[in-house]
Amino acid sequence: MAEKPPDEAYISVVDEEPEILELLKWDTPAIQKQHDQTPVVKEKTAEKRSLKALEMDxxxxxxxxxxxxxxxxxxxxxxxxxxxxxxxxxxxxxxxxxxxxxxxxxxxxxxxxxxxxxxxxxxxxxxxxxxxxxxxxxxxxxxNHPTIVKKHIHFPHLRQERDVVKHRFYMKYAVPNVVGCIECMHVPIAKPDEDQKGHFNKSYHSKKVQIICDSDLMILSVDPSPGSSTHDGILERHAVKVDLVSLNQTEQCWLIGGPYYSLKPYLMTPIPKIPKKSPVSPEKYYNSMHSQVHSAATDTLKHLKTRWKCLQATCNKQFDPATVSMMIVACCILHNMCNRRGLTITPMTQTEERLEVMKQKVANGPISKKLNTDENGLRVRAELVQRLWNERSLVPENSGPKKRMSKKDRLLDRQPNHTPNISQEQVSIQLSSSSTQQSHLAPPDDASKRPRIVMNQAPTYSLMQPVWGHYPQHH
Incomplete structure (x- = not known):
């Protein structure tokens, strides 16, 4: 039996709600309130973002x-x-x-x-x-792009550039033919996945970096690439070593290195086993001059780590060796930029400086007793020792650090060598003039305001009779 078709006015419960009921829902106050409270989300424009950034420019x-x-x-x-x-x-x-x-x-x-x-x-x-x-x-x-590195860090390869560096070293330290000071430093790194033993320096994992500087504390060369853990090993594979070997065939030029380096014709090191209390000799004088020149390298490393604290021993332990190597080169570039402009540097605190010195000393370890000495290096150093000893009179007296005087020398220094020749008449004239000036300021009966002699120099005591008999006596 066929079903009767639904009437047009018939509304079925199963069918969809008609549009009239959909519209009636908007009359309820709850729906209207909910609709009014929905915020209008607006996309931030680039102009507003730039204004927000300019608030903290x-x-x-x-x-x-x-x-x-x-x-x-x-x-x-x-x-x-x-x-x-x-x-x-x-x-x-x-x-x-x-x-x-x-x-x-x-x-x-x-x-x-x-x-x-x-x-x-x-x-x-x-x-x-x-x-x-x-x-x-x-x-x-x-x-670390090659164009940026070559622009700001440059070793003097040309003869004219080397002559300028040599001249500035000689005018400042009176040591000839110096083209740079060389030294290594340690920068902490995170524990590497590979070659952990090679990066561990008996205290912490670090990257060993070789730096060459001039007399103005400008960095001429930096080598943070991985390699040997010794000072000589890093220099042996560096391109500067090849240049210095070839240059010494036509001209004399050398680097000034510390006691961790081996003596070479192109690398002058201090003479070992010379006690500090030994009498003055050409070898001891050479060591003194060598220490003054090598202070340029230690001051460069100190300024580098003072200005950029990410290189200090207490920082930077969350980066891998490759990233730390790039950061070291970047900091050296910025160091040279600041030095060229003469920007001031805030010194380290005493605690930071002591901690840094201790960390570097522990990382370097003791000086090796198996350093290779080159015969040509011994000959070149002996010639330099004799030349410095012969030219020592040309060095200004105040160029070296002032030593502390002993107690006996201080007592002798206080005693005057020549006493001024002042006659008794001059002393009496000076005393009489001072007494007449003071007589107008205070009555003579007041004993507390009587004139007194003001002596600018230290008093000297002798067995001579006093020459101030006319001075009124105090009772």
């Missing part, structure tokens, strides 16, 4: 505060950004991830060794937990 800081925070001046940061723009990859963001913001975040980390969340007490909204590490890697890789 680091370039608005005072110059001293900017240099203290980033170690570079504002014009140096801008010029660095212009150099890195063609090398750094483009960012997907426009305001938050600009080249300037990435460079400033990297400089702040280099200067403190920490991820800064605020600058001068103001929080920067661009600094997040993922932005700084990404910016650090990008900027560090860009600064």
């Amino acid at each position: 680091p370039f608005d800081l005072p110059d001293p505060t900017f240099i203290e925070t980033y170690r570079l001046s504002k014009d140096l940061v801008r010029s660095l950004c212009e150099e890195l723009k063609p090398i750094m990859p483009d960012s997907t963001k426009t305001a938050e991830f600009s080249v300037e913001s990435r460079v400033l975040a990297t400089l702040a980390f280099y200067a403190t060794g920490k991820y800064l969340k605020s600058i001068c007490g103001k929080t920067d909204p661009n600094i997040t937990h993922y932005f700084v590490p990404a910016a650090l890697i990008q900027v560090t890789e860009a600064m």
